[in-house]
Structures are given as structure tokens and as C-alpha cells.
Amino acid sequence: MSESCNSRHFSWLMKSCLPNPSDAKSLVPIHHHANPPATVTPISSLPDDLLLECLSRVPSSSIPSLTAVCRRWSRLLLSPYFLHLRRRLGLLRHSLFAISAVDSGLFAAVLQPQSEIPSWRVSLAVCNDGGQGSLSHARAAAIGPRVYVVSRNAVLRYDSWTGTVAVRSPMIFPRKKFAIAVVSGKIYVAGGGGGSEVTAAVEEYDPERNRWEVVTHAARKRYGCIGAAVDGVFYVIGGLKIGNETSVTSRGTAAHVYASSMDLFDVRSRQWLRSRSVPGGGCVVAACAAVGHVYVLSSHAVELSFWRFDARRGGGGGFGEWTRLKSPPLPAQVRLDGTVRFSCVGVEDKVAVVQVVGCIDDLLRRSGRSERGLRESLVLLYDTVDGEWRRAADLPEMITRAACACVEW
Known part of the structure; x- marks a missing residue:
């Protein structure tokens, strides 16, 4: 067959569909005036x-x-x-964010537990507004894709979509080692303080108005407490009592009761519910909320216990029940002393729950020097469905003294 192509190689049907170059009328575009052109509306x-x-x-x-x-x-x-x-x-998507402050801004690391092999992705967000203050004892709370890093004298908002940082209004009462949680799109803080002064004021932050206000006062002043929120209730968990007591015995008893109990504040009714205590005593070192429950990690000097509190108030009859779960499998090198800080974050992904991948993320990081080859930090994942633990990738080295939160983005 010849490689050249001319009109003889086309059938009469195909030739009839092509315009005739010698016919000027066939090159004139046809305009239909019956329907006027539609008006284009800009978005x-x-x-x-x-x-x-x-x-x-x-x-x-x-x-x-x-x-x-x-x-x-x-x-x-x-x-x-x-x-x-x-x-x-x-x-x-629900992800675990770890935020660490540096001079120029924030290091942000994100982990997606739904992945088969969870790994961290790190980015640096530059704070152009300045005034970030000291974030050494900061807590983190997330509303949608935005993480609010709250410290004693400064509040930063990190946007996980844009990677930008903005300075927001600080708390009314400067405090550290306080409880923080998000209820209905607002941030609540309780407990904590500075030095020997512990405040009883519970503050509410409205992100739309960028404003803090006191909504109630707690009956017990807790220092070093942890916050969680389920079904409209703000849980203030653990911590120590700092105040004047008449005897050494009474101080020790009060401290023990505070360290293993939690107060419940109903945000809608502005009422305090009956306080609850973690079974077995011990000192609550981490807590979080996930899938309608509050998960509590307690230290007993030589071991850890892991508990689940049914926080669902929908009339199912299980509200207030405690269940002991399998303890986290810590490496032998990790000592349960003041050099180790525990953080617990619930990552609730609706798809992941359906796919039996609903997780509690327990970030166990060592704040002191590493020993015998152990990295500075490690991450364990607890599956709330099958009740098993697995280890994820360690925190990146540049993420130190991290504040953690679950982010939707």
C-alpha cells in the first residue's frame, strides 16, 4: 500500500463530510439566530x-x-x-498534629493513623505577627483544620490548610498545666495557674469573636490537669491540689483524690455534674475523648493502667461505667518517672471507624535524654474496636515539647 495519502484513498462518504476548498460557501460559518447566546454568570x-x-x-x-x-x-x-x-x-480527614514552637514560628508534624504504615510529615509555619511568647507549657486544641496553641501568655492559631500562623487573644488568667477541650466549636480551659496560685475560673474562647470570657468557677482548683469533651460535657481530669491545708496528712489525701478523679461541666446548662473517680487510684497522666468515651492513662509508679469511661448520655444506660483495657506496651527502657511526659489524643475518623480502624492515638514522648539507643519519643496506636496496640513512627527529632491535637482537614 502506498504511503502517500490523497483524495483517492478516501471513500465517497468521508469526502462528503469534508469541506470543498474550491467552494467558498462551504467555508462560511453558519449562525443560528433563533437562540441568543446565554449570559455567563461569574461565580x-x-x-x-x-x-x-x-x-x-x-x-x-x-x-x-x-x-x-x-x-x-x-x-x-x-x-x-x-x-x-x-x-x-x-x-x-482526621489526623494527629504535633506542634512545636521555635524562634521563627511553629514546626507542625501530621500523622494519618488510617495509613497502613503511619508516618509523619513535617512543615515549618512562620509566624509573621510576632508576640508568640513562651510556649514551653502550651496545650493544643483543634477546631476543624485550625490548631489553637494556648500557653500561659499567648495563643497562636495554626491553619493546617494554608500553613500559616496568626496571633490570637491570650487567656484572661495566665496559667500553665491546665485542662483544655473543644465543645461545639468553642475552646474551654480550666485549672492550672502560675506558681502557687491556681485559678478556679473556667474560660470559654469564641474563635469567631476572638474573645475569652469566664463562664463558671470550679469547686476544686486543679494544677496539672487534663481536659476532654464528649456529648457537650467538659471533663477536667487529674492534677494536684495546691492550697493551704492544716496538716501534711490532709495535703496528701487531697492530692491523691485530685490526681485520680475528674469533674464534669455541662456546657449547655452551665452546671457541674457529679464528679467521678478512676478505679484503682493512681495518678492520671493522660486522657482524651474518642467515639463517645473518655480514655484515661494512669500511672502506678511501676506500671500503667488504661481505662475507658462511657461518656454517652443518649439514654443507653451505660453512662458512667468504667472498663479496664489492655495497658500500652512500653519498651523496657522507658521509666515511669518525671522525665517522661504522656499525651493522649483521640483521632476519630468516621470512615476509619466503619473500616474497623477507629483509633486512640497515644503519643508517648520522652522529654529527657535518650538511653540505650531509645529515641526521644515514640507513638503507640490503640484500636478501640479490636483492643490492640501497635507502634507507629516516632516523632520527628525537631518536634520537641510537642502539643498535640486531632485535626480535621
């Missing part, structure tokens, strides 16, 4: 609700560029309704 002219419906469907990787389009888009992307839409569409 910017849409009302806010329709624009949010469109923006909520973009991939997470495109969100940083959307915030730079205009102030209106940036404002809409910060709204709680935008998170609600993405959550409803199943576009939010």
Missing part, C-alpha cells in the same frame, strides 16, 4: 450559600489558593458552615 456574583456549596467541593490541595482570591472567599472559608459542608460531603 463571584453568586450569593454566599451557593458559593459555599461550590467551594466546599474543591480538593484540600486547592484551598490555600482559594483563600488568596479575595477577602470574601477567605472569610467564607473560615466559616463553620464551610466545615459543615465538607464534613457532610466526607471530604475531611
Whole structure:
């Protein structure tokens, strides 16, 4: 067959579909005037609700560029309704974030427990506003994709979508070693203090107004306590009593009772519920909320115990019940003393729960010097469904004195 191509190689049908170069009429475009051209409506002219419906469907990787389009888009992307839409569409992923402060900003490390081999991804977020203060005893709480790093005299907001840091209003009462949790899109803090002064004030932070206010006072002043929230209840767990007691015996008894108990504050009714105690005593060193329960890690000087408190108030009859779970398998090199700090974060992914991958992330990090080849930090994952522990990747070396939270992004 000849490699040349000319009109003789085409069938008469194909030739009839091609315009004839010698026929000028065949080159004139045909205009249909029956239907006028449709008017193009720019997306910017849409009302806010329709624009949010469109923006909520973009991939997470495109969100940083959307915030730079205009102030209106940036404002809409910060709204709680935008998170609600993405959550409803199943576009939010739950991840564990570890935040560590440096002179220029924050190191942020993210871990996705749903992965077969969880590994950390690290990024540096530069704080352009300055004024970050001391974050050595900071706590972290997340609302959607934004992590609020709260310390004694400063509050930073880290946006996991854009990787930016902004300075927010500090707490009314400067405090460290306090309890923190998120209830209905607002941050609550209790306990803690500075030096020998421990405050009883419970503060609420509204991220939309960037404002703190005192909502109640706790009956017990706890120092070194831990916070969690389930079903509209703010749990203030563990810690020590710092105050004047008449005898050494009474001080020791009060400290023990505080260290193994938790107070319950109903945010909606602004009422304190009956306090509960962790079975077996011990000192609560970490706690978190996940899948309708509060998980508590207690230290007994030579061993750890792991407990689950049923915090569901939906009328199932199980509210208030304690269950002892399998203790975390710590390496032999880890000593249970003041050099080790424990942090517990619940990562609740709806898909992961369905796929039997619902996890409690227990970040066990060593703040002192490593010994016998043990890294400075390690991460253990507890599966709330099958009740088994597994080890994940250690925290990156640049993440020191980390504040941890579960982030939707």
C-alpha cells in the first residue's frame, strides 16, 4: 500500500463530510439566530450559600489558593458552615498534629493513623505577627483544620490548610498545666495557674469573636490537669491540689483524690455534674475523648493502667461505667518517672471507624535524654474496636515539647 495519502484513498462518504476548498460557501460559518447566546454568570456574583456549596467541593490541595482570591472567599472559608459542608460531603480527614514552637514560628508534624504504615510529615509555619511568647507549657486544641496553641501568655492559631500562623487573644488568667477541650466549636480551659496560685475560673474562647470570657468557677482548683469533651460535657481530669491545708496528712489525701478523679461541666446548662473517680487510684497522666468515651492513662509508679469511661448520655444506660483495657506496651527502657511526659489524643475518623480502624492515638514522648539507643519519643496506636496496640513512627527529632491535637482537614 502506498504511503502517500490523497483524495483517492478516501471513500465517497468521508469526502462528503469534508469541506470543498474550491467552494467558498462551504467555508462560511453558519449562525443560528433563533437562540441568543446565554449570559455567563461569574461565580463571584453568586450569593454566599451557593458559593459555599461550590467551594466546599474543591480538593484540600486547592484551598490555600482559594483563600488568596479575595477577602470574601477567605472569610467564607473560615466559616463553620464551610466545615459543615465538607464534613457532610466526607471530604475531611482526621489526623494527629504535633506542634512545636521555635524562634521563627511553629514546626507542625501530621500523622494519618488510617495509613497502613503511619508516618509523619513535617512543615515549618512562620509566624509573621510576632508576640508568640513562651510556649514551653502550651496545650493544643483543634477546631476543624485550625490548631489553637494556648500557653500561659499567648495563643497562636495554626491553619493546617494554608500553613500559616496568626496571633490570637491570650487567656484572661495566665496559667500553665491546665485542662483544655473543644465543645461545639468553642475552646474551654480550666485549672492550672502560675506558681502557687491556681485559678478556679473556667474560660470559654469564641474563635469567631476572638474573645475569652469566664463562664463558671470550679469547686476544686486543679494544677496539672487534663481536659476532654464528649456529648457537650467538659471533663477536667487529674492534677494536684495546691492550697493551704492544716496538716501534711490532709495535703496528701487531697492530692491523691485530685490526681485520680475528674469533674464534669455541662456546657449547655452551665452546671457541674457529679464528679467521678478512676478505679484503682493512681495518678492520671493522660486522657482524651474518642467515639463517645473518655480514655484515661494512669500511672502506678511501676506500671500503667488504661481505662475507658462511657461518656454517652443518649439514654443507653451505660453512662458512667468504667472498663479496664489492655495497658500500652512500653519498651523496657522507658521509666515511669518525671522525665517522661504522656499525651493522649483521640483521632476519630468516621470512615476509619466503619473500616474497623477507629483509633486512640497515644503519643508517648520522652522529654529527657535518650538511653540505650531509645529515641526521644515514640507513638503507640490503640484500636478501640479490636483492643490492640501497635507502634507507629516516632516523632520527628525537631518536634520537641510537642502539643498535640486531632485535626480535621
